[in-house]
Amino acid sequence: xxxxxxxxxxxxxxxxxxVPHGIARYVSLIARSIESMRSSLPFDVxxxxxxxxxxxxxxxxxxxxxxxxxxxxxxxxxxxxxxPAILRRERADLFWSPSFSSYLWLPCLWMVTVHDxxxxxxxxxxxxxxxxxxxxxxxxxxxxxxxxxxxxxxELARWLRIPADRIQVVPNAIDPAFLASKxxxxxxxxxxxxxxxxxxxxxxxxxxxxxxxxxxxxxxxxFEQKRRGFEPFHLWICGVGSxxxxxxxxxxxxxxxxxxxxxxxxxxxxxxxxxxVVFPSLYEGxxxxxxxxxxxxxxxxxxxxxxHREGLSVVQKSVLWFDPRAEATLVQCLVEATETKxxxxxxxxxxxxxxxxxxxxxxxxxxLAEV
Numbered sequence: 036x037x038x039x040x041x042x043x044x045x046x047x048x049x050x051x052x053x054v055p056h057g058i059a060r061y062v063s064l065i066a067r068s069i070e071s072m073r074s075s076l077p078f079d080v081x082x083x084x085x086x087x088x089x090x091x092x093x094x095x096x097x098x099x100x101x102x103x104x105x106x107x108x109x110x111x112x113x114x115x116x117x118x119p120a121i122l123r124r125e126r127a128d129l130f131w132s133p134s135f136s137s138y139l140w141l142p143c144l145w146m147v148t149v150h151d152x153x154x155x156x157x158x159x160x161x162x163x164x165x166x167x168x169x170x171x172x173x174x175x176x177x178x179x180x181x182x183x184x185x186x187x188x189x190e191l192a193r194w195l196r197i198p199a200d201r202i203q204v205v206p207n208a209i210d211p212a213f214l215a216s217k218x219x220x221x222x223x224x225x226x227x228x229x230x231x232x233x234x235x236x237x238x239x240x241x242x243x244x245x246x247x248x249x250x251x252x253x254x255x256x257x258f259e260q261k262r263r264g265f266e267p268f269h270l271w272i273c274g275v276g277s278x279x280x281x282x283x284x285x286x287x288x289x290x291x292x293x294x295x296x297x298x299x300x301x302x303x304x305x306x307x308x309x310x311x312v313v314f315p316s317l318y319e320g321x322x323x324x325x326x327x328x329x330x331x332x333x334x335x336x337x338x339x340x341x342x343h344r345e346g347l348s349v350v351q352k353s354v355l356w357f358d359p360r361a362e363a364t365l366v367q368c369l370v371e372a373t374e375t376k377x378x379x380x381x382x383x384x385x386x387x388x389x390x391x392x393x394x395x396x397x398x399x400x401x402x403l404a405e406v
Contacts, residue, residue, distance in 0.1 A: 042128035044078035044403070047118075047136060049085040049109040051095050054296065058134045058150060060323070061183070064208055065133060066096040068396035076403055078129065083121065085109065110136055129178070129406065135166070137173035146179040146406060148205065151187050151320025151342075152194060157243045171195060179406050181205050183321045186341040203402060207323045208395035209330050209387060216303045233269040233292070234336075234369065235309035237324050238316075240280045245315040245338070245359050246272060247281045250291060252315075252365040257290055259366060260373070268310050268373060273297050306333050311372035314338060317359050322346045329354065330387050332378045336368045349389050350382040 048066065051059040069080050082097040083105050089095060092102050103125055107117035115138060122130055123142040130145040132138075135154070137147065149170065154162040174180045174195055181203045182188050192199040234253075238244035253270045260267035271292045275281065278288035297305055306312055306327075311334040314325045319342040326346045329335045337343045338359035347354055355371060357364040 041077060041079045043081065043126060044129045044131060045081045045083050045103060045122060045125060045127045046131045047109075047133060048082040048092070048095075048097060049088070049105055049107075049114075050134060050136075051084070051092070051097070052088045053091070053094070054299070055095060060210065061148075061150070061207055062133050063095045063097075064210060064392065064395060065399060068392065068399045070096060070098065071396060072400060076400070078403060081125070081127075083118070109134075115139060132173075135170055137165075137170045139169065139173075144178040144406075145173075146181065146402070147174055147177045148181040148183070149174060149187070149191060150183050151318070152190050153243055153318055153320065155194070156318055157241070179203060179402065181402070183207055184342055184345050186345050187320045205398045205402060206390065206395070207321045207326075208392045209323075209327055209390050211392050213299075213303060213327055214330065214387070216300060232310050232373075233271050234311050234313055234372070235271045235273070235305060236313040236315070237273050239274045243316060243318040244274075245317045246275055247283060248359060248362065249313060249315040249365070250278065250281070250283055250287055252362040253291065253369065254287060254289065255362055255366045256369040259370060265373070268369075270313075271305075271309070303331050307331055309333065311336050311355075311369075313365075313369075314343070315357075315359050315365065316340065316343070319343065325354075326386060326390055329378060330383060330390075332380075332383055334372055334378065336365070336372055346390070347386070349385045350379075353379055353382045 048062050051062050055063050082102050084092050084102045086104050093099050107114040119141050127143045130143055133148045135149050155166055182191055183206050188199050188202050188204050191202050238246040257267040269290050273294045275293055276295045277293050312328040313336045315338050322342045325335050325337045335354045337354055339356045355368040357368045
């Protein structure tokens with residue numbers, strides 16, 4: 036298609052940095068899908084970037100020649116007037132906000148992807164007012180409102196008081212780069228962990244990540260293992276610098292190694308070398324990390340919440356489920372997981388196919404053709 040005949044789409048990618056996570060990872064994958072089919076799309080697609088946060092956007096799938104710089108940081112007050120001005124200057128025909136970042140007015144049509152309603156469940160007063168006064172009208176006036184799971188589709192539809200079929204579902208995908216990243220054997224992983232068997236978990240200090248629950252449950256597991264005459268495995272928690280950030284005491288942190296960040300190049304190796312990977316969230320919109328962990332053959336222990344049930348729907352019998360509010364159920368799973376058991380290869384392939392990058396690309400192409 037002749038580029039001169041195409042309309043201009045600008046995608047907000049200001050949240051993407053050198054260490055993408057959460058929404059940023061989703062946006063980076065969308066960019067990768069767009070670049071894989073740019074010539075066939077009905078739009079010339081540009082990326083709105085924060086070069087201070089992401090000085091090398093091409094490393095996160097966004098060619099620099101297709102980038103527009105913004106001086107307004109993601110979710111800053113300044114974005115409310117700066118982004119509309121940029122869109123007017125760039126003569127954008129369509130703007131895609133792939134997050135809950137919303138505006139009172141824009142000079143073009145827009146699409147929005149709201150991943151979940153976490154801030155309404157766990158946020159403070161300011162966040163709840165932001166959703167009611169800015170996010171809700173922004174969604175209702177959007178050319179297309181989207182989300183990442185059937186669970187979130189239902190929640191959004193009830194909140195917005197619109198039929199669920201007015202909200203398109205464009206799910207997350209397993210990053211091909213993650214599947215292709217370095218893998219090492221369980222013995223090599225043990226060496227990386229100072230020759231100690233360990234559980235691995237990813238989280239943050241945000242309440243819905245439920246890391247304090249995990250730490251307390253782990254102490255019960257340690258007691259149980261010692262009572263039975265076994266040496267307890269250690270626990271690595273990535274994404275939290277120390278137990279003090281969660282208000283935990285020294286005794287509640289015994290056996291826990293707090294890690295702020297694991298480099299992307301080493302992530303798959305550490306996931307595969309762990310005895311199990313634990314995801315204790317109280318709430319998620321999709322829950323990609325347990326999907327990715329299972330997709331590389333890890334033993335997965337996961338909280339029994341709707342998003343996890345949906346994300347792991349084709350492999351439900353191959354994971355260990357626990358109640359994220361009942362410590363005894365997680366302790367039981369940790370004890371069971373101390374016995375090495377590799378994931379079923381057939382189940383791994385089923386999950387990889389369900390949340391493949393090609394499927395995401397197909398959904399992006401469909402949305403852009405319909406809008």
